[in-house]
Amino acid sequence: MNKVILMGRLTRDPDVRYSQGETASCVARYTLAVDRRFARRDSQDQTADFIQIVAFGKAGEFAEKYFRKGTKVIVTGRIQTGSYTNKDGVKVYTTDVVAEDQEFAESKNSSASNGGNFGSDMPSSEPAPSAAGDGFMNIPDGIDEELPFN
Numbered sequence: 001m002n003k004v005i006l007m008g009r010l011t012r013d014p015d016v017r018y019s020q021g022e023t024a025s026c027v028a029r030y031t032l033a034v035d036r037r038f039a040r041r042d043s044q045d046q047t048a049d050f051i052q053i054v055a056f057g058k059a060g061e062f063a064e065k066y067f068r069k070g071t072k073v074i075v076t077g078r079i080q081t082g083s084y085t086n087k088d089g090v091k092v093y094t095t096d097v098v099a100e101d102q103e104f105a106e107s108k109n110s111s112a113s114n115g116g117n118f119g120s121d122m123p124s125s126e127p128a129p130s131a132a133g134d135g136f137m138n139i140p141d142g143i144d145e146e147l148p149f150n
Helices: 057-066 108-113
Strands: 004-010 015-018 026-035 048-056 072-085 091-104
Touching: 004 048, 015 057, 026 057, 048 057, 048 072, 057 091
Parallel strands: 048 091
Antiparallel strands: 004 026, 004 072, 015 026, 026 048, 072 091
16 A cells, blocks of 8 residues: 655645646646654754655646645645656656645644745635634534534
């Protein structure tokens, strides 16, 4: 089984290109900075890994429209390796995560306070109800019959 689940922040805006041909397809590439769970005390090693992500088709269009530098996301996908010969004749090996599912890992407001920038064109189906002082969301009046429990 080849399955990867990552949570991290985009290091820059996605690089988006469209394939040539009869049906142009979107290809978005971006890098996630994924924090390591534990850092070694005796080492000055980095405490994050930088993982290359590639998203095709609708997933690529979603990344193009909504992902920005600093956005915290969760990506589910698969590892794909490959190689090519560069213009100098040197064989280059690649490892990417091909995104199968992408979602936001925090709210727009949380991202703004953490230095992220989602952009102003985020979709919003309904205004979110305000939170009470105890941290729980208030349930609007008149929807008791829609709740799955009593």
